[in-house]
Amino acid sequence: MTQVLQPTEQGFLEYVQRGGQVEADDWMPDEYRSRLIKFIEMHGNSELMGVLPEREWILRAPTLQRKLALTAKVQDEVGHSQLIYRVVEDLGKPRAQCLDDLVSGKTKFHNVFHYPTKTWGDVGVIAWLVDAAAIISQKALLKCSYAPYARIMKKICWEESFHILHGRDVVLTMMNGTDEQRELVQEAVTRWWPPLMQFHGNPIPAEDDPVVQWRIKTQGNEEARQQFLDGYVPQIWELGLTVPDPKLRKRDDGVWEYSEPDWDELKAVVTGHGPKTAERLEFRRVSREETEWVRSVMLAEAA
């Protein structure tokens, strides 16, 4: 069904703010299209780069079952990036260009994927808490005004839910194990806490955020962070783990108070200065180069 859209920016804005859905071949303002591409592309980049910290642990997983689960998780994340880049292509930016821009550092990916993993404790904590932080944003994207993106988010959220369970299972196994294992988990939580608090971005009022105005994001950064704290801090505390923030507490009115995250660190990391950024982008660059012949053969034969 073709939507009745007024081809004016104001008409379009009112349409999406009323909950109107936009399909790939509908008219859209140039600004909406370019913000959409930027937003969705960063998500695709993040899914692709996000496998690298976890991939490092496939060969070092403690059991065969964990190895299989971790491999499946990595496959899922790469699959997500394929679905997401497909959506970006329909908006007008070819996948090859997305990957070139990622590797050259021109486009961004989420802060959490720029950090190293040190122990198996990290693997559990990442799948449990990092994926949890991500799923909160992703659930809000189910209501994105851009329908093709909202549709693939359904599948993505479904798969992320098993990733979180996997993470929790790894953490619980360790928490019920030895003192040394519990220490590994606590150390990972302590180390991952600052990037987790920065993950949803600094609070921007909805009126000042064009991505919210266009209903691309339907949830503000602070709202997402509050949801994360509300859902997951109790889960962390009930295991006897501590969070390295003495100010962290839930007020009587339900709002979580916390120490101000380091927004400078966030900015530095997402603009390509994270501890592992260069190494991981180099890995992507090399694997892209090494597989160029496969793409050429595939596309030549099919032509």
Added chain:
Amino acid sequence: MAFEHAGSVAAPDEGFARAYAHEQYGRRGESAALWVVRRDAVMEVEDFVDELGRNYHRVDGYSLKAKLAEARERAGTAPSRDR
């Protein structure tokens, strides 16, 4: 169960289209059946114009509530207002 649109794949030929569709939309047993079709094979059937207001052949084209209330009043069979 009705078919619903899951998404699209970019593939150089049919063989790859099948493989990608399976990998990206069917690897986890998400569906009982999966179809992939070339985008240009889909033909849109255009808007249905209704200048005469042909709502006599739609269930929502009849508004009986008010008429029924009136007929019941007349017959004295209107349901009691007391709850």
